[in-house]
Amino acid sequence: xxxxxxxxxxxxxxxxxxxxAFLALGLRVAGFDPGPALAALWSGAFGxxxxxxxxxxxxxxxxxxxxxxxxxxxRGGALNIGGEGQxxxxxxxxxxxxxxxxxxxxxxxxxxxLLGSMAGGVLWILVPVVLKVRxxxxxxxxxxxxxxxxxxxxxxxxxxxxxxxxHTYPQSDPLLQSxxxxxxxxxxxxxxxxxxxxxxxxxxxxFSRTLWGFRLRAVGLSPRAAQVSGxxxxxRIVVGALLWSGVLAGLSGGVEVSGVTYALFQNLSPGxxxxxxxxxxxxxxxxxxxxxxxxxxxxxxxxxxxxxxxAGIPAVSVYVVEAVIxxxxxxxxxxxxxxxxxxxxxxxxxxx
Amino acid sequence: xxxxxxxxxxxxxxxxSAVRVGTPLLLAATGEMLTERAGVINLGVEGxxxxxxxxxxxxxxxxxxxxxxxxxxxxxxxxxxxxxxFVVIAKVDQIICGTAITxxxxxxxxxxxxxxxxxxxxxxxxxxxxxxxxPALHDLPVLGPALFTQPLLTYFAFLAIPVTWxxxxxxxxxxxxxxxxxxxxxxxxxxxxxxxxxLFVTVIGGGFAGLAGATLVLAxxxxxxxxxxxxxxxxxxxxxxxxxxxxxxVLIASLLFGVAxxxxxxxxxxxxxxxxxxxxxxxxxxxxxxxAGAVGRVRAPAGLGK
Numbered sequence: 261x262x263x264x265x266x267x268x269x270x271x272x273x274x275x276x277x278x279x280x281a282f283l284a285l286g287l288r289v290a291g292f293d294p295g296p297a298l299a300a301l302w303s304g305a306f307g308x309x310x311x312x313x314x315x316x317x318x319x320x321x322x323x324x325x326x327x328x329x330x331x332x333x334x335r336g337g338a339l340n341i342g343g344e345g346q347x348x349x350x351x352x353x354x355x356x357x358x359x360x361x362x363x364x365x366x367x368x369x370x371x372x373x374l375l376g377s378m379a380g381g382v383l384w385i386l387v388p389v390v391l392k393v394r395x396x397x398x399x400x401x402x403x404x405x406x407x408x409x410x411x412x413x414x415x416x417x418x419x420x421x422x423x424x425x426x427h428t429y430p431q432s433d434p435l436l437q438s439x440x441x442x443x444x445x446x447x448x449x450x451x452x453x454x455x456x457x458x459x460x461x462x463x464x465x466x467f468s469r470t471l472w473g474f475r476l477r478a479v480g481l482s483p484r485a486a487q488v489s490g491x492x493x494x495x496r497i498v499v500g501a502l503l504w505s506g507v508l509a510g511l512s513g514g515v516e517v518s519g520v521t522y523a524l525f526q527n528l529s530p531g532x533x534x535x536x537x538x539x540x541x542x543x544x545x546x547x548x549x550x551x552x553x554x555x556x557x558x559x560x561x562x563x564x565x566x567x568x569x570x571a572g573i574p575a576v577s578v579y580v581v582e583a584v585i586x587x588x589x590x591x592x593x594x595x596x597x598x599x600x601x602x603x604x605x606x607x608x609x610x611x612x
Numbered sequence: 613x614x615x616x617x618x619x620x621x622x623x624x625x626x627x628x629s630a631v632r633v634g635t636p637l638l639l640a641a642t643g644e645m646l647t648e649r650a651g652v653i654n655l656g657v658e659g660x661x662x663x664x665x666x667x668x669x670x671x672x673x674x675x676x677x678x679x680x681x682x683x684x685x686x687x688x689x690x691x692x693x694x695x696x697x698f699v700v701i702a703k704v705d706q707i708i709c710g711t712a713i714t715x716x717x718x719x720x721x722x723x724x725x726x727x728x729x730x731x732x733x734x735x736x737x738x739x740x741x742x743x744x745x746x747p748a749l750h751d752l753p754v755l756g757p758a759l760f761t762q763p764l765l766t767y768f769a770f771l772a773i774p775v776t777w778x779x780x781x782x783x784x785x786x787x788x789x790x791x792x793x794x795x796x797x798x799x800x801x802x803x804x805x806x807x808x809x810x811l812f813v814t815v816i817g818g819g820f821a822g823l824a825g826a827t828l829v830l831a832x833x834x835x836x837x838x839x840x841x842x843x844x845x846x847x848x849x850x851x852x853x854x855x856x857x858x859x860x861x862v863l864i865a866s867l868l869f870g871v872a873x874x875x876x877x878x879x880x881x882x883x884x885x886x887x888x889x890x891x892x893x894x895x896x897x898x899x900x901x902x903x904a905g906a907v908g909r910v911r912a913p914a915g916l917g918k
Binding site for chain 2: 286387397398402407409413535574578581582586
């Protein structure tokens with residue numbers, strides 16, 4: 261999964277071009293002119309300062325958080341595909357706190373909201389962690405199933421305890437002003453973007469400069485080798501990675517509620533959790549690269565919105581582009597590994 | 613109406629809806645079990661089901677219900693073929709590839725659906741399967757309406773269980789499939805063409821998933837909606853684990869989920885004021901509880917996912 265940065269960058273570009281080519285081909289087959297559609301995609305993502313900050317960068321925030329969350333667990337060999345569920349529970353916790361902190365200054369209210377959302381995310385991933393450790397249930401399946409439970413949980417909340425005061429709409433009361441994240445003047449971009457980028461920097465430091473990060477990678481590469489080395493408590497490392505994964509995923513929900521929507525409602529996330537898996541994979545689980553690929557996918561989804569408005573093409577079509585990108589990267593990894601083996605094997609033979 | 617007839621009608625109706633909602637799960641899980649027995653775990657089964665659902669809706673509108681069934685199966689097989697080509701021939705990571713396939717199908721079906729019917733998505737008028745009472749048996753009390761007054765596809769799903777069992781455990785072909793799932797290297801050494809076999813059962817599994825989607829549209833809901841499978845494919849994967857990779861276990865687990873899902877109808881009929889979301893959560897929660905109880909004591913095919 262590792263490579264020099266320019267190899268990764270080149271591969272990403274190739275995968276992106278192939279993905280967009282598929283989209284163009286599909287549009288042509290469906291009887292559309294791909295030209296204006298792709299132009300709308302571009303201008304919706306990068307057409308102006310406002311588009312870049314208030315659409316692309318704004319959209320990338322949950323993708324970066326959730327991409328980092330996936331990467332932490334995946335580096336330790338655990339697959340947390342329940343980011344979506346942890347996002348939802350984080351959002352619920354943030355809403356509960358953000359609507360109740362009357363009279364709190366922003367300096368207290370905002371940290372309370374964000375810490376609450378982290379706690380929500382950890383709580384939600386605790387279930388798969390316990391199931392894995394106590395009963396050996398694969399976290400892939402348990403985290404996935406909990407996404408659907410979390411979705412109903414949000415629905416229950418916004419039609420029950422958290423419903424707005426007039427009890428008309430299935431959504432919560434708006435967050436108090438003091439609980440909302442500051443916004444870059446003239447745009448919709450909130451400070452959560454800086455938080456996401458900092459989280460990326462911290463993850464980079466932890467992964468590459470700390471003992472825990474080294475052990476995490478050892479466990480991910482070969483749990484057996486890590487265990488017999490005698491210095492690594494494998495289950496403990498995996499549990500820690502999953503819990504931190506839940507922290508970041510929950511935080512993404514809190515940041516979305518306190519920075520963008522200011523209220524809880526159903527379908528708060530248009531599948532951020534799944535897109536983020538693509539973001540993390542494309543970045544080879546490298547935190548710095550996740551910030552970049554998060555922006556790239558943020559641009560794709562922001563552009564897709566513009567494509568729907570301006571060219572009448574359903575925004576969901578961008579999922580096809582994302583799927584093609586993942587498949588191309590998977591395929592390229594396999595080819596690279598085979599090529600690499602071809603280079604290495606003769607050397608081993610000559611030594612023997 | 614006496615109290616006894618009332619109760620038997622209620623129970624009969626409850627069991628009938630349990631079997632009905634359990635049928636797509638049973639079909640998808642049967643296919644997934646076959647695939648996993650050969651060592652391939654297909655998370656794209658959700659996508660194959662969703663693709664099958666849309667294809668069957670479109671097919672049924674143009675060619676009638678049977679056209680819908682066939683197109684649904686073909687769509688599921690095509691999606692599984694793409695997945696199979698990636699994981700069996702190119703040997704990419706099965707979990708990630710399956711997730712990507714499902715993501716792509718969500719995009720494809722969403723786009724195709726909106727393009728064809730518009731964003732508003734009016735209720736489509738799709739021909740559906742009527743119930744087909746089995747002569748004589750459907751008159752039985754309670755069990756008659758529950759088991760023998762079902763759409764044809766339900767009988768097919770139940771019939772598929774003994775057939776799969778016989779294929780897997782009583783034929784040479786089934787032995788090859790299971791050997792491949794335990795250790796594809798050993799199976800290859802024994803002269804089995806493992807890649808062809810894995811690809812074949814993956815496509816068959818996709819056909820089952822497509823049929824499951826078709827059943828959902830043509831014998832249950834009567835229309836198509838974006839993301840209408842709502843995780844049923846993932847539940848099917850849990851059912852396979854729960855059913856211990858055995859046809860009879862899969863049958864029992866599917867019916868269990870049918871019962872869990874149908875509980876909401878029963879409770880509504882009884883007039884209990886419990887939030888409906890709790891019932892929608894129930895099958896997923898049950899899946900987790902059941903997995904926790906089952907996993908420790910069963911063994912997956914040794915080569916699964918490799």
